[in-house]
Amino acid sequence: MAEAPRISALIVAAGKGERVGGGVPKQYRKIRGKSVLRRAIEPLWRHDAIGEIRIVIGEGQEPLYEQAIEGMTLPSPVLGGATRQQSVRNGIEAIAADGGADILLIHDAARPFLPAEVIDRLLEACDSHDGAIPAIAVTDSLARIDGSTVPRSEFVQVQTPQAFRFDAILSAHRDWAGGTTATDDGEIARAAGYDIVLVDGSKALKKLTFEDDFMGYGGIPDIRTGIGFDVHAFAAGDHVWLGGIRIPHDRGLAGHSDADVALHALTDAILGALGEGDIGTHFPPSDAQWKDAASSVFLARAGAIAAEHGLSFGNLDVTIICEDPRIGPHREAMRDRIAEILEIDRSCVNVKGTTTERLGFTGRAEGIAAQAVATLRASS
Ligand code: CTP
Ligand code: MG
Numbered sequence: 011m012a013e014a015p016r017i018s019a020l021i022v023a024a025g026k027g028e029r030v031g032g033g034v035p036k037q038y039r040k041i042r043g044k045s046v047l048r049r050a051i052e053p054l055w056r057h058d059a060i061g062e063i064r065i066v067i068g069e070g071q072e073p074l075y076e077q078a079i080e081g082m083t084l085p086s087p088v089l090g091g092a093t094r095q096q097s098v099r100n101g102i103e104a105i106a107a108d109g110g111a112d113i114l115l116i117h118d119a120a121r122p123f124l125p126a127e128v129i130d131r132l133l134e135a136c137d138s139h140d141g142a143i144p145a146i147a148v149t150d151s152l153a154r155i156d157g158s159t160v161p162r163s164e165f166v167q168v169q170t171p172q173a174f175r176f177d178a179i180l181s182a183h184r185d186w187a188g189g190t191t192a193t194d195d196g197e198i199a200r201a202a203g204y205d206i207v208l209v210d211g212s213k214a215l216k217k218l219t220f221e222d223d224f225m226g227y228g229g230i231p232d233i234r235t236g237i238g239f240d241v242h243a244f245a246a247g248d249h250v251w252l253g254g255i256r257i258p259h260d261r262g263l264a265g266h267s268d269a270d271v272a273l274h275a276l277t278d279a280i281l282g283a284l285g286e287g288d289i290g291t292h293f294p295p296s297d298a299q300w301k302d303a304a305s306s307v308f309l310a311r312a313g314a315i316a317a318e319h320g321l322s323f324g325n326l327d328v329t330i331i332c333e334d335p336r337i338g339p340h341r342e343a344m345r346d347r348i349a350e351i352l353e354i355d356r357s358c359v360n361v362k363g364t365t366t367e368r369l370g371f372t373g374r375a376e377g378i379a380a381q382a383v384a385t386l387r388a389s390s
Pocket of ligand 2: 299
């Protein structure tokens with residue numbers, strides 16, 4: 011029996027994701043809690059036929075890369091170049107230097123949803139061809155900018171991964187004489203005269219190129235909701251902090267920090283939406299630095315964590331539950347203050363006050379309670 015071919019995969023993840031923008035390059039953004047790069051790796055990692063997986067990363071991306079591959083053992087990443095073509099070349103040369111392979115799949119990190127059937131089709135096609143590339147039909151009408159029509163049936167949209175005999179793609183890249191930079195390895199292999207076939211791709215393989223591409227998969231946008239609740243008891247004092255506003259009152263609220271129940275509930279709601287535990291995880295009451303701290307610090311930190319997750323605010327809604335002080339006269343100021351702390355538009359924030367009709371601990375004026383809901387969405 012012939013020896014099984016050595017099948018390797020190369021994932022290029024060295025781009026800057028400039029068209030998407032935002033804080034981190036798109037391949038390190040998280041979709042439903044998992045980075046795009048990790049999602050791109052997993053189907054190849056799970057596939058029985060694929061041995062080694064090499065990742066090409068950009069300069070300075072090591073910490074993001076390490077985070078993305080946590081728990082996976084992979085060979086050291088390869089440093090990419092200024093163009094995708096150069097990044098692929100660097101990856102292929104690194105594999106060649108380490109002994110090469112029989113078949114190489116080249117994949118974009120920016121295509122995180124790869125059905126196993128596409129891998130199967132590519133590998134099968136490589137039994138009888140120098141390479142295979144996945145393609146899908148063009149469904150919209152095509153036209154030239156000057157208005158003349160183009161027969162759509164003559165075109166396909168080309169995706170990755172693309173599979174090649176390793177020696178073929180290595181020599182094709184080395185021999186590339188095209189004046190311009192190629193964005194597609196199939197083009198490079200064909201230019202070198204290799205026999206490359208099309209196999210059925212998948213809509214799931216859509217490349218994440220613009221912000222909009224992150225908005226939803228299968229009609230389910232990446233929207234997070236969190237809920238928060240907090241209570242503080244009244245104590246001696248002459249003011250309370252509520253919603254980031256100092257309100258004169260005949261008593262104060264007891265607490266380790268400034269006891270702003272509204273901001274605490276809101277901070278918990280945001281941390282909840284992010285899957286980041288609660289306020290106590292981030293600001294333990296046992297830590298002396300938070301004694302008498304302004305709760306605006308907690309809220310601002312939750313906002314910063316949201317940005318680290320690549321999430322931005324949809325809306326925030328807070329209900330403060332007490333008999334006194336009256337919330338109505340202060341709600342617009344609270345709204346402005348919360349918006350200011352989080353650096354968001356005030357239209358994203360709502361503050362309400364309610365009583366419990368003199369029932370329960372809030373009704374007996376023993377303390378103040380607050381509830382909050384936060385909605386965040388994947389966005390820059
Ligand atoms: N890529 C790469 N090295 C480059 C440029 C791109 O490895 N110098 C990778 C990207 O990380 C991505 C794939 O090639 O996985 C496809 O490229 P593209 O969608 O253009 O990604 P970016 O170049 O990162 O995005 P943009 O062009 O918007 O900056
Ligand atoms: Mg690019």
